[in-house]
Amino acid sequence: MRRSYALGLGVALFACAAVPAAAQSPWRLRSPDGTSWVQFGLLAQPQGEWITTADGEGTSQNLFLRRLRLIAGGRVTSRISFFIETDSPNLGKGAASGRKDESFFLQDAIFTFALRDQLQIDAGMLLLPLSHNAGQGATTLLAVDYSPWTFLHSDPTSSRVGRDYGVQARGYLFSKHLEYRAGAFQGARGGDATAPFRFLVRGVWYPFDAETGFFYTGTNLGTRRILAIGASVDHQDDYTSVGADVYWDWKLRRGDGVSAQANVVRYDGGATFPQLPRQSAWLVEAGYYVAGPAIGPFVQVAGRDPAGGAPGGERKIVGGVAWWGSGHRFNVKAGLGRVTRDGGPGRTQFVLQGQVYVY
Secondary structure: OHHHHHHHHHHHHHHHHOOHHHOOOOEEEEOOOOOOEEEEEEEEEEEEEEEEOOOOOOEEEEEEEEEEEEEEEEEOOOOEEEEEEEEOOOEOOEOOOOOEOOOOEEEEEEEEEEEEOOEEEEEEEEEOOOOOHHHEOHHHOOOOOOOOOOOOOOOOOOOEOOEEEEEEEEEEEOOOOEEEEEEEEOOOOOHHHOOOOEEEEEEEEOOOEOOOOOOEOOOOOOOOEEEEEEEEEEEEOOEEEEEEEEEEEEEOHHHOEEEEEEEEEEEEOOOOOOOOOOEEEEEEEEEEEEOOOOEEEEEEEEEEEEHHHOOOOEEEEEEEEEEOEEEEOEEEEEEEEEEEEOOOOOEEEEEEEEEEEEO
C-alpha cells in the first residue's frame, strides 16, 4: 500500500510538472480584416486519488484525468461571440466494476449576442447558476473541486453537470453594480416533449468590482476586489429551488489575496421530480493566497440536509494547499478530506491534482 501510494504520488507530480511550458499564449486565427477570430485551448487536470472503500476494509486508488477538455471560442462580429467546450470527466478512472471511464461529450455551447453591457443574449447549452459555486468555471476553483452536492438538480432536470439547453438574457446595470440573468430552458421534457419549460432568474449585487464573464470565478489570486451577493430561483412545473450566496475575493498588500464563499440551495422537486425531495445543499469555503511563493491553503465544508430532520444527511470537509505556479494556467493542489453520512461509516480521501489550462 505505501509503496503504491508513493509511486502514484510520483507519477501524478511528474504529469503535472511535465507540462507547464504548454500553458503559454492561446492559439488564435484571425480574419484578414481582424474583425473575426477563433481561438483554441485545452484544460487538463491529471489527478491521483486514494479513498477508503464504503466498508472501510480497503482503499480505492486511481491515477486518471479528472477533466480533459478541448476548447474553441471566438468572435464572429463585434456583437456575436461563441464558446464551445468538450469534456472527458474522470477519464481513465476505475468504476466499481473495475472498468475505466472513457466518456466524451459536449460540455458547453454558448452563443452570445451582445447589444451592450446592459443586455446580452446567450443561447445554446448553458451553465445555470443556481448558486455562485454552480456558476463557476472549473478552471478557477479555489479548492480541488466543487461540492459533491452542487449539481443535485442535474439528473432530475435532464441536465449535464448543471448545463441545460435554452436561452437567457444577461446584463449589468447601475454602473455594473447589479447583474441579472433570466432564461427559459428545456428541463425534463416529459412524454412527447409536452412538459412546460424550465425558468431561472438570478440577481447579483456588486458593491465594488463586478464579474462580467459568463462563468464565475472561485479565486482571482489577489488581483481583484469583489463582493458578490446573489440569489437565484429555478422552476419547472411543480419543482422549485431557491438559492442564496455570498462571494468575497479581496486583493491585499504585497499581492496577497483572500477568497471565500458561502452558498445554500433549497430544493423541492414536488410531483415533477419526486427523486429530488425537499432538502438543502450548502457549501462554505475559504482560502488565502501568499503571492511570494504562490502558495495558498484552503478549506471547504459542504453538506446535504433532507428537510424536516429526515435521515440521510451527508457532510464533506476538505483541507489542503495549492501551489499556483502559473496562476490558473498551471497549478498543483493537494487535499485531505472526510466524507460522512448520517448513520453510516465515514470515508477518508486524499487527492493530488494538477492543472494545465490554455485559452
